[in-house]
Amino acid sequence: GDQVKQSPSALSLQEGTNSALRCNFSIATTTVQWFLQNPRGSLMNLFYLVPGTKENGRLKSTFNSKESYSTLHIRDAQLEDSGTYFCAAEAGSGTYQRFGTGTKLQVVP
Amino acid sequence: GPKVLQIPSHQIIDMGQMVTLNCDPVSNHLYFYWYKQILGQQMEFLVNFYNGKVMEKSKLFKDQFSVERPDGSYFTLKIQPTALEDSAVYFCASSLALDNSQNTLYFGAGTRLSVL
Secondary structure, three states, X not given: OOOEEEEXXXXXXXXXXXXXXXXXXXXXXXXXXXXXXXXXXXXXXXXXXXXXXXXXXXXXXXXEOOOOEEEEEEOOOOHHXXXXXXXXXXXXXXXXXXXXXXXXXXXXX | OOOOEEEOOEEEEOOOOOEEEEEEOOOOOOEEEEEEEOOOOOEEEEEEEEOOEEEEEOOOOOOOEEEXXXXXXXXXXXXXXXXXXXXXXXXXXXXXXXXXXXXXXXXOOOEEEEEO
16 A cells, blocks of 8 residues: 555645645655645755654655654745646665655745 | 756667766856656656765666766766656756755756657
8 A cells, every 4th residue: 555645645735825745655664755746746855854853944744753744834825836746755675765645835826 | 046957958768778967067166966757747866866876766767777986077877777667757956065055056958868
C-alpha cells in the first residue's frame, strides 16, 4: 500500500481562508519535502524539512518524525495557490524520496 | 532558484521505437533522479544515479530502460523499445548530496512522452 498518504485528496477553498494539508507516513522518515505542482505540471519547491517547523510567507509546515506526519498550513489562500500539493518523504535507509498521493487544491473567489 | 532543464518538453513516438529523454541537472549537483507521472496520479520513483552508476531503481525501471551521464553532458533516460504503457510525463531531478542538509530535490519541467 501507499507508504506516504496525503489528506484530503481534494479541497476547495474560498479566497482569504485558511486550511491545513496532511501527510502521514508508514515508513520511518528522516526528511520531508513539500511541492506545489501547477496546472501546467511544473513542480515548485515549497519546503525541505528535518523534524521541526518552517514558515515562508503565508505557508507554514511542520514535520513530526515521532508521530510520522507532516502538515502544510495555508493562510489567507489566494487564487495562485491552486494546484496539486505533494509531500515527499525520505526514509532513513533509502536514497530517494517517496511521493505522497497528492492534494488537489482549488481556490475560488 | 536552481534550474533543471529537460529536453524535449514533448516527444511523440511510435511503439517499439527508441527514445532518449535529456536532462541538464543543476551544475554542481551530484545525484540525479528520474520520476514518472501518469496524468493526474502521483510521482513514481524510477531510478537514481551517482558517480556514473545506478544507486537504486524501482520495479517500474524495466529492462528496456537505461540511464547514463557521459562526462559533461546530459543525464539521459533511454527506453528501447518503447511500449504503450510508457506514455507519461518523465521528471528529472537533481540534488547536491544525500545527507539531510543537502538532499533537497530540484525538478525539471518534465518531458511528456506519448507512445502511439
